[in-house]
Amino acid sequence: MSAEVEEASPEYVPITVEFSGGLEMLFSNERKLSLSIPRRDKDGQKANVAFLIDYLCQDCLKDPRKDLFVLDGSVRPGILVLINDADWELEGEEKYELQDNDNILFVSTLHGG
Template sequence: MIINFTSGAEEYFPSKKIILTDSVIKENKLEKIKDVINYLYNQYPKCREKLFNSDLTLCPGMLCCLDDCDWELFGCEESLLNTNSQLLFLSTIHGG
């Protein structure tokens, strides 16, 4: 699974791209986008309250795409993922 960050969202992570291996996905039960948000929220404290809320939702001004489509087409936080999924988190506050 590949997670990309852009338009200011990358400031809170060590790089613009995080690649999650199959073992990390299985170990952390990353089945839905809300699971990935929870994983990022816990693994990268700098992103807390800037990108994600503690209730596993996006902060205002954040957008998420799943496989190049708006996540709202798939159910937002409840969107199902697989090991080949690609997520993009971007901030509209920085010009999106």
Template structure:
């Protein structure tokens, strides 16, 4: 799924976002999304994982149950985040600055029963 929200000619970055462990149901039952973001935000900074989370909830997530993915502007406990196959804790968590071609994976470790 392609998603572009940058309507001007400024440079953009393209990343891949994947949802597994049941999270894909919150995102139109699509596991993989190609996301296009501005390379620089209005304040001149690079987009971070925190920015990506907000973007995903506002522009990609079609399910109204946002609380299953986000809690207090961060990923809900029980969701692992991998940045290019590394735990996001090793990369600065929500402050990681996104780069062209990054692969971000959200894995739910919570299972109903």
């Protein structure tokens, strides 16, 4: 049985997630992920960015340093989030409901010195 899901599936939303600024190191050096995630969370609510962040931490984050990506259940300060090239603050931040073919970009603005 294959774990792949067709893009047209009514149960899954196809999205692209990208990482930059060093965050890709937490995701097995993958800069871009093409994902099909459930359209609804365990409570039956539409999948939103908060759900995506949890999904990424549970299913995609292979590095044990999860705290470099999230803090208190949200992306940590210093990580810019763009939804379809717009700042997530303009889109409702974590409450933004994911749509087919959305592009979500996480960029770390923190650099060592």
